[in-house]
Amino acid sequence: MIDGIPFRQVGELSPGGIVCVVDHASNHVPPGIELGIAPELLDKHIAVDIGVEGVAERMARRHAIPAHIATVSRLVCDLHREEDSPAVVPETSDGHLIPGNIGADVERRLSLFHRPYHAALADWLDAARPELVIALHSFTPTLESGGDDRPWEVALLYNQDDRAARHAIRLFAEEGLTVGDNQPYSGKQLNATMDRHAEAHGRPYLTIEVRQDMIARKADQARWATLVADVASRTALALRGA
Numbered sequence: 001m002i003d004g005i006p007f008r009q010v011g012e013l014s015p016g017g018i019v020c021v022v023d024h025a026s027n028h029v030p031p032g033i034e035l036g037i038a039p040e041l042l043d044k045h046i047a048v049d050i051g052v053e054g055v056a057e058r059m060a061r062r063h064a065i066p067a068h069i070a071t072v073s074r075l076v077c078d079l080h081r082e083e084d085s086p087a088v089v090p091e092t093s094d095g096h097l098i099p100g101n102i103g104a105d106v107e108r109r110l111s112l113f114h115r116p117y118h119a120a121l122a123d124w125l126d127a128a129r130p131e132l133v134i135a136l137h138s139f140t141p142t143l144e145s146g147g148d149d150r151p152w153e154v155a156l157l158y159n160q161d162d163r164a165a166r167h168a169i170r171l172f173a174e175e176g177l178t179v180g181d182n183q184p185y186s187g188k189q190l191n192a193t194m195d196r197h198a199e200a201h202g203r204p205y206l207t208i209e210v211r212q213d214m215i216a217r218k219a220d221q222a223r224w225a226t227l228v229a230d231v232a233s234r235t236a237l238a239l240r241g242a
Contacts, residue, residue, distance in 0.1 A: 002071070004030070004112070005071065005116065006070060006071055006072045006077075006079070006112070006113040006114075006116055006117045007068055007069060007070055007071055007116075007117050007120055007121070008069050008071055009066065009067065009068050009069070009120075009124060010056070010057060010060040010061070010066060010067045010069060011060035011061065011064065011065065011066030011067060012064075012066060013066050013124070013127055013128045014064065014066075014128075015127070015128060015129045016129055016130070016131055017064070017065070017066075017128070017130060017131065018065050018130060018131065018132045018133075018134065018229075018232050018233065018236055019065065019066055019067070019068070019124075019125070019128050019130045019132075019133055019134065020056050020059055020060070020065050020066070020067040020068070020133075020134040020135075020136055021067070021068050021121065021133060021134065021135050021136070021193060021197070022049075022052050022053065022056045022067060022068070022069045022070060022135075022136050022137075023049075023070050023074075023078075023079045023080040023135070023137070023193055024048060024049035024052065024070060024074050024078075024079070024080060024137060024138075025048070025049065025052055025053040025056065025069045025070045025071070026048060026053065026069075026070050026071045026072055026073055027042045027043065027047040027048035027073045028071055028072055028073055028076075029042065029072075029073055029075070029076055030072065030076065030112075033076055033100065034100045035075055035076070035098055035099070035100040035101065036098065036099035036100035037075075037096065037097075037098060037099070037100070041096060042073065042075075045094070045138075045139070045140040045212060046074075046075065046093035046094050046096055047073045047074065047075050048073060048074070049074075049136075049137050049138040049139075049212075050138055050140075050212040050215070050216060051138050051210065051212055051214075051215030051216055051220070051221055051224075052136050052137060052138050052210070052215070053069060054215070054218060054221035054222075054225075055136060055210070055215055055221045055224050055225045055228065056069055056136055056225075057069075058221060058222055058225035058226075059134075059225045059228060059229050062225065062226075063225060063226070063229035065134070065229055065232070066128070068120070068121050068124055070117060072113050074090075075090060075093065075098055075101070076089075076109065076113065077089055077109040077110070077112075077113040077114050078090060079113065079114055079117050079118070079193070080137075080190075080192050080193050081192050082192050083110055083114060083115075085192075088106065088109075088110070088114065089101050089104050089106045089109050094140075094143055094144050094145050095143075095144050095145035096144075118193075118196070118197075121193075121197060122197060125197055125201075125203070130203060131204070131236050131239070131240070132164060132203075132204050132205065132206065132232060132235060132236045132239070133194070133197070133198050133203055133204070133205040133206070134205070134206050134208060134228065134232055135193055135194050135198075135205060135206070135207040135208065136208055136210075136228070137207065137208065137209045137210075138209060138210045138211065138212045138215060139155070139184055139209050139210075139211060139212065140211075140212055141211055141212065141213055150180075150183075150184045150211065151178055152178050152179060152180035152183055152184065152209075152211060153177045153178045153179070153210070153211050153214055154172050154177055154178075154179055154180070154208065154209065154210050154211065154214070155179065155180025155181070155182075155183050155184065155208075155209040156168050156169050156172075156179070156180070156181065156182070156206060156207065156208060156209075157182055157185070157186065157187030157190070157191060157207040157209060158182065158187045158188075158191065158194075158205075158207060159187045159188050159191040159194070159195055159199055160188075160199060161198070161199050161204070161205070163204055163239065164204040164205060164206050164235050164239060165181075165206060165207075167234070167235040167238045167239070168206050168208070168231050168232075168235050169181055171231045171234055171235065172227075172231060175227065175231075180209070184209075187207055191207060194207055204235075204236075204239055206231075206232060206235060208228060210224060210228075
C-alpha cells in the first residue's frame with residue numbers, strides 16, 4: 001500500500017479489451033490499525049486470497065489483461081462487501097476472532113479504503129469500456145471451522161448475469177478440471193463488486209474462484225495466468241458471436 005492508496009493498477013488499458021479486478025490480493029495491514037491476531041494468520045485465507053496477486057500480475061504483464069489490485073487485507077476492510085454489510089470490517093473469520101475490529105470505526109475504514117478503491121475502479125472501468133471483466137478470487141480447500149471438503153479446482157460465480165460464466169464453465173471443463181457452478185458459495189449472495197461494477201452496467205464478467213492449492217506456487221500462478229487468459233479470451237470471442 002503506497003501513500004495510503006488501497007489499490008494499484010498494473011498494465012496498460014486498451015479500450016474494449018479484457019480487464020481483471022482483484023479485491024482480496026493483499027494481506028497488508030496499514031500502520032495504526034491493530035487487528036489483535038497472531039501474525040501467522042495474515043498468511044492464511046482469512047486475510048488474503050492466496051495466489052491471486054501473482055496470477056493477476058502475470059496476466060497484466062504477459063497477457064495484456066490489465067489489473068486493478070487491492071493493497072489492503074480483507075481483515076482491515078473487505079472490499080468485496082457492500083458498505084452496510086456486517087462483514088465489511090469482520091469481527092470473526094472462519095472461526096478466528098478479530099479483536100481489533102470489535103468496536104472499530106467502520107466509517108473511517110470505509111472512507112480510507114472501501115470508497116477510494118471503488119471510486120477508482122469505477123473510473124478505470126469507464127475508461128476501459130471492457131468487453132469482459134474478470135473478478136479473480138481463490139478459495140481454501142477446507143474451512144477450519146468445519147464443513148465438507150471442496151473438490152472443485154476452479155469455479156464460476158454469478159448473480160443474475162451468467163452469459164459469460166456459462167462459456168467459461170464449459171471451457172475450463174474441457175481442460176479436464178473439476179469446475180464449480182456457483183460453488184463453493186453462490187454469487188447470488190456474494191457478488192458485491194461485480195453486482196456494482198458489472199451487472200449494474202450491463203458488462204459481461206467472469207467471477208473466477210481458483211482453489212488455493214492450485215496457485216500457491218509461482219510456477220502454478222504462471223500456468224493459471226495463461227489458462228485464465230485463454231479462457232477469458234475465448235469467452236469474449238463467444239460473446240461477440242452470440
